[in-house]
Amino acid sequence: xxxxxTDGNEAxxxxxxxxxxxFFAAYPITPxxxxxxSMLRLLPPKDxxxxxxxxxxxxxxxxxxxxxxxxxxxxxxxxxxxxxxSENISFAIAGEIPIVIVNVMRQGPSTGxxxxxxxxxxxxxxxxxxxxxxVIVLAPVDVRDCFALTVHxxxxxxxxxxxxxxxxxxEIAMTRETLNMASLEKSAVIERTGHAGGPFHPFGVDxxxxxxxxxxxGGSTLVRQTSSTHGKDGYITTDPDFIQAGVARLKRKIDAxxxxxxxxxxxxxxxxxxxIVTYGVTARAVREAVRMLRETYQTPVSTLVIKxxxxxxxxxxAAAAENVDHVLVVEMNLGQYVHEIRRVLCGRKVDFFGKMSxxxxxxxxxxxQVIDG
Amino acid sequence: MDSLLNPDRPPxxxxxxxxxxxxxxxxxxxxxxRLARDKIVMVSDIGCSGLFxxxxxxxxxxxxxGRALTYATGIKLSRPDLKVVVTMGDGGLGIGxxxxxxxxRRNLDLTLLVLNNFNFGMTGGQYSCTTPADxxxxxxxxxxxxxxxxxxxxxxAAGAPFVARASAHRQGLVDLVERAxxxxxxxxxxxxxxxxxxxxxxxxxxxxxxxxxLHSLPPCSGLVxxxxxxxxxxxxxxxxxxxxxxxxxxxxxxxxxxxxxxxRQVVLLGSAGQKIISxxxxxxxxxxxxxxxxxxxxxxxxxxxxxxxxxxxxxxPDLIDYTGIEQPAALVCLSQEGVGKRLDLxxxxxxxxxxxxxxxxxxxxxxxxxxxxxFKALGIKPNERALAAIALxxxxxxxxxxxxxxTALKNSLKAAQFQDTMGLIARGLALK
Numbered sequence: 001x002x003x004x005x006t007d008g009n010e011a012x013x014x015x016x017x018x019x020x021x022x023f024f025a026a027y028p029i030t031p032x033x034x035x036x037x038s039m040l041r042l043l044p045p046k047d048x049x050x051x052x053x054x055x056x057x058x059x060x061x062x063x064x065x066x067x068x069x070x071x072x073x074x075x076x077x078x079x080x081x082x083x084x085x086s087e088n089i090s091f092a093i094a095g096e097i098p099i100v101i102v103n104v105m106r107q108g109p110s111t112g113x114x115x116x117x118x119x120x121x122x123x124x125x126x127x128x129x130x131x132x133x134x135v136i137v138l139a140p141v142d143v144r145d146c147f148a149l150t151v152h153x154x155x156x157x158x159x160x161x162x163x164x165x166x167x168x169x170x171e172i173a174m175t176r177e178t179l180n181m182a183s184l185e186k187s188a189v190i191e192r193t194g195h196a197g198g199p200f201h202p203f204g205v206d207x208x209x210x211x212x213x214x215x216x217x218g219g220s221t222l223v224r225q226t227s228s229t230h231g232k233d234g235y236i237t238t239d240p241d242f243i244q245a246g247v248a249r250l251k252r253k254i255d256a257x258x259x260x261x262x263x264x265x266x267x268x269x270x271x272x273x274x275x276i277v278t279y280g281v282t283a284r285a286v287r288e289a290v291r292m293l294r295e296t297y298q299t300p301v302s303t304l305v306i307k308x309x310x311x312x313x314x315x316x317x318a319a320a321a322e323n324v325d326h327v328l329v330v331e332m333n334l335g336q337y338v339h340e341i342r343r344v345l346c347g348r349k350v351d352f353f354g355k356m357s358x359x360x361x362x363x364x365x366x367x368x369q370v371i372d373g
Numbered sequence: 374m375d376s377l378l379n380p381d382r383p384p385x386x387x388x389x390x391x392x393x394x395x396x397x398x399x400x401x402x403x404x405x406x407r408l409a410r411d412k413i414v415m416v417s418d419i420g421c422s423g424l425f426x427x428x429x430x431x432x433x434x435x436x437x438x439g440r441a442l443t444y445a446t447g448i449k450l451s452r453p454d455l456k457v458v459v460t461m462g463d464g465g466l467g468i469g470x471x472x473x474x475x476x477x478r479r480n481l482d483l484t485l486l487v488l489n490n491f492n493f494g495m496t497g498g499q500y501s502c503t504t505p506a507d508x509x510x511x512x513x514x515x516x517x518x519x520x521x522x523x524x525x526x527x528x529x530a531a532g533a534p535f536v537a538r539a540s541a542h543r544q545g546l547v548d549l550v551e552r553a554x555x556x557x558x559x560x561x562x563x564x565x566x567x568x569x570x571x572x573x574x575x576x577x578x579x580x581x582x583x584x585x586x587l588h589s590l591p592p593c594s595g596l597v598x599x600x601x602x603x604x605x606x607x608x609x610x611x612x613x614x615x616x617x618x619x620x621x622x623x624x625x626x627x628x629x630x631x632x633x634x635x636x637r638q639v640v641l642l643g644s645a646g647q648k649i650i651s652x653x654x655x656x657x658x659x660x661x662x663x664x665x666x667x668x669x670x671x672x673x674x675x676x677x678x679x680x681x682x683x684x685x686x687x688x689x690p691d692l693i694d695y696t697g698i699e700q701p702a703a704l705v706c707l708s709q710e711g712v713g714k715r716l717d718l719x720x721x722x723x724x725x726x727x728x729x730x731x732x733x734x735x736x737x738x739x740x741x742x743x744x745x746x747x748f749k750a751l752g753i754k755p756n757e758r759a760l761a762a763i764a765l766x767x768x769x770x771x772x773x774x775x776x777x778x779x780t781a782l783k784n785s786l787k788a789a790q791f792q793d794t795m796g797l798i799a800r801g802l803a804l805k
Contacts, residue, residue, distance in 0.1 A: 002624035003661045005654070005669070014622070023451060030675075041621075044613035049450050051609075054475035058443040061436070061472075065416075065447025068434060073447075087437050095436075114675070175696050176654075176669040178661060181624055217432045218452040220411050224426070226435040235382070235427060284694040291694075360697045 002181035008172035009076075011143040011179065012102055013038030015150025016074050020189055021100070022048040023066035023073040025059040030114040031170035032076040032104040039074075056084035060099070064088060067097050068225050070192070070216035072154055076102035078170075079121055080111055082128065089163055090129040091227040093250065096161035096203070096212060098192065100153045103165055104173040107358045116358030117170035119280050119332040123339075125165045126310045133247065134254040136160070136261055137310040139167040139279045143177055148185040149263070149307060155190040156261055160253055161211050167309060169332070171281040171360060195221070203246075204232035210253035255311055263307035264316050269300035274370055275324040277317065277341055279306045282332050282361050289366035301370060309337065317344045326373055328353060330366055374404045377413070379430045389573075391541035391566025392421055392488055396428055398541075399458070399486065402551040414457045416445040418469075420495050421568075422462040422488040439469025442476045445483050453482070453606045456554060463489045466524060467502035476559050477531035481605040484554045485561045487524055488541075490568035491576075498571030509575040524563040525593040534600040535560035538593040542566070542580035552595055558604045563593075625784070629663040629777050636689035637702040637772040640718055641759055642711030645673060645682050649707070652759030653684030656766075659773040659781035660688045668696045672714070681714040688772040702772070704741065705762045706730040708755075712737075727769075729762050746804055757797050764801030775802075 006014075013035055016024070024039040026032065040050045049066065053059030056077055063073035077085065082103050092099050107113035108120045125137050136156050138149040146168065153164040195213040200221050203212050212232075217223045224234030229246070231237035254261070265283075267290075278286045283305040293299040304320040306313060317340075321327050328351045329338040338352040353369045355361050378384075378400050386393045403413065413431040417423040419438035426433035432455070436444050441459045449457045466473055466487055476483060492510055493499040500508070500516030503524065510516045528536045535556045539549050541564050553560035565583050567573055639656065643649040650671045657667045668687045674680030687693050701722055706712050712734055719739040722728065726741035731748050744765075748754075753761050767778045775798075782794050 001627055001664060003627065003664065004622045004624050005657050005661055005667060006622060010622070023447070025447070045616055047614060049609070049613065051446075051450065053443070054471045057440060058446070058472055058475065061440045061443025062447035062450070064436070065434065065444035065449075066451045067447075068444075069448055069451040071451050088440070091436055115672070171670075171696065174670070176657065176667070177693065177696075178666045178668075181622065217414055217434060217448060218411075218455050222411060222430065222432055224433045224435075226426075226433070227437055228435060234433070281696075284696065287694040360695070362697060362699065363695050364699070 004179050004181055005176050006143055006179050007034070007174055007176045008140065008143055008146040008168055009035040009104065009174065010038045011146035012150045012166060012168065013042055015147040016100070016154065017042040017046070018186065019072065019151045019154035021072045021074050021154060022046070023063060023071040024048070024075065025051045025053050025062040026076045027053050027056045027059045027081060029078045029081050031106055031173050032078050032102065034174065035076045035102060035104070056081035057088065060085045060088040063099050064092060064097050067099055068217045072098070072158065074100040074102065076104065078104050078106045079108045082121060082124065086128050089135070090131060092163040093129055093131070093133045093135065094227050095225050097225070098157035098161050099163050100150070100157050101163055101165045102168060104168045104170060106170050107356065113358050115170065117281065117332065117360070118356050118358070119167070119169055119282070120356060122167065122309060122331070122333065122336045125167060131247070133250050134311060135163050135165060136254060136308070137165040137167050138263065139307055139309050140172055141280060141283045141305060141307070142172065143179045144183065145307065146172065148187070151187050151189070152263065155187065158190050158192045159211070160257070161192070161214065162254065167280065169281045201232040202234040203230060205249065210249050210256070258311045258313070261308050261311060262313040262316065264313055265305040265307065266303060266316070266320050268302045268320060272300040272302040273325045274301045274328060274373070275304060275321050275326070276301055276328045276330060276366070277304045277306065278330045279309060279337065280332065282330055285361050285363045286330055286366055288363035292363055292367045293370055297371060299370060312340045312344065314344045317341060321345050321348070326351065328369055328373070330354065330361060332356060332361060374407050376400050377403050377410050377429050377431055379428055382427055384428050385424070386421065387570035389567065389569040390421070391490060394541045395486065395488055395546070395564050395566065396425060398546040398550055401547045402554060405547065405551055406554065408456055412455055414448055414455050416441045416448065416457060416459045418461060418465050420462040420464050420493070422460045422465065425460040439465040439467070440472065441465065442469060442472040442483065442485065446476070446481055449481055449483055450606055450609065453610070457483050458554065459483055459485045461485065461487055463487065463491060463501040463503040464493045473528065474531045477528050477533035479605045480532065480534060480558045480602060482557055483559055486550065487561065487563045488566060489524065489563055490566045490572060492568055492572045494568040494571045498574070528561045529597050529600065532600050533561050534558045534597050534602065535595055536593055536597050537595050538563045538565070538587060538590065540565050540580060540583045540587055542583065549595070625658055625661040627662060627664045628780060629774065631663045631665050631690050632770045632774045633688065633772045634690060636687060636691070636693070638698045638700060639686045639688065639703045639705070639766070639772065640698055640701055640715065641684045641705045641707065641762070642715055643682050643707035643759060644710050645678050645680055646756055647682060647707055647759055648756050649682040649711070649759050650684050652763055653686055655760065655778070655781050655785065656763050656773060657686055658785065659777040662777050662780055663773070665690060666693050668693050670696060681708070681710040683711055683714055701726050703727045703729065703766060705759070706734050706736050707758045707762065709734050729765060731758060751800060751804065753797070753800060760794065760797055761801030761804065764798040765804055768802050
């Protein structure tokens, strides 16, 4: 055993360094600031670049520039900063620029409460881009996840050339807990697919491939990057057929390859009449509630903890809900992801329990839902 | 040397637009400098200035309105060997004002060409941050009641070491642009021109008129001596190779068997300056040395030297799921404001809960077993109370033992500090 006491922000920084992140830019904001301190400790000794932007817009802008030179880039913020990221998130989607965005969620709306946790940005991350194209969002439950999902996030960003969010929460980011360093999930690190040879088109894809091969800005082959609607050569296009095919590809490259993205934990109890679906820090309260229900009330309950919120793991949700009578979605907001569950379980009754008071949802509150249900 | 302009994409500016002159001046500067096209990155954003990257056969990065300097910063930091030239209009400069100020202060080796034509040409000629107050624009009176910004004065005041103002129609532009690109540090050239498509419709302006205004302004032709200093990227590269500073994640040596067989929740309630969180960290580290699972959650005011300070710890032989406090095993009450912050905890106490309270602190009713300590009478200072209380917990071997505490202190304190603290612990142990 190699036990350390660490928190979610530090574990994300460790994961980023392991995954090969060499560029980090951010603007101080609670509860994401300590992630900055950790990156400042980890990257510069590896000749990595850490820089504080004049604001959040600059911070993500720096990352996009750096990523196009071939460096793996990450930024970190919370709700108010995420709002400012929005235009450049759209750019990262349009320009197919790999970037990992850590959103340490705090109580909103607006500036809300800087030191109180919430999961209020779950739909915002998915839809907070102009054009509404898909993004990838991963949600850690604990510090171990913070490391593993950060490595996963970099791998996905590089593979699919898109923004990947880590949907953390103040309650994970700033709560220290025991981490066995020997238990860290050190997956293989994936690099961007480079252009193999022949004529290079910055946004050209080979048949059967939905992700353009990459060449960095600054290499011997000239590279164009643009936020405007472009043809495969990176110049503006107005050809409606090409435009339609282009955005369809941006959607397809995520949606049609969802399997390697998906991560979830489930405990399916044969006798269970209830399924609780949850994610993030709330999953920890759910686990305790389920234990309580089994031990005190002899009520077995199945759980599905979703760690890849977007794209939605539809098959896993449908399968987990197959043999139960009640589906309960628990989240630290007023009901966001429950809409996805209702969409997937079309027509079935799906209950929701959520709170957004700046406090963790307690195991007792959750078990009470089942008892009263 | 051949032109770096793209023969397949000739300029498409309105007839008479000054941007075409600036475009050609930039190309001539590149040629004169004999720069290779793959060593140049043109970075642009929105507006007619944003067309520049398409006309050059170089690397190109075109992004959102006013943000060109941010992308350029990321590119240049990552690839210092490249020449990174940014074009923005007066519109982009206005919306990206914070980036301009930061670029001037930072002094990264970028060249910014502001294609200043006093209006938003692309969206209909609306007023920008440089529109003269007497100009006539579709923005009605709005442009007349704001003071236009002098880009060069602002840039120099913000620390730019190379600041120049020029007309797109003057002969010396090529040379000036070359000097700006050659300059090692942030350089900005405010290039005045005529927007024939919009601005000229209602505002008579010609090259002579531009010259007349330029001559009336204080000269601004390059080097700002007072702002000369080492380039940012160079400094960043020098500093970032240094070895890591600060704490590292060194595993805590597993040296003890756990002294508890079930979860314990401990909360220290105190004030800023009472070392509440540090004491909690020591307790957590001590537990780690017995291979225990721990969570520590802290709460304090944003004005860190004032107000309550609370640390919540859960210590358990098993994995900890929920990190909130539902059944405290110990509440350590060291200041009134700390207690006031978490009155809810007292309602959650059972008869198994130890409530350690300082004599000068009042607490609400609870079910716990109360132990009152007169720290003052014992000569234990307010900032020593937390550790003394932890010594008391350790004395009862719950949730840690004294040996664990001593090891944790030894590993986290310097020798002299450790001796003092052990003295304090001894005094803590003398407490009943």
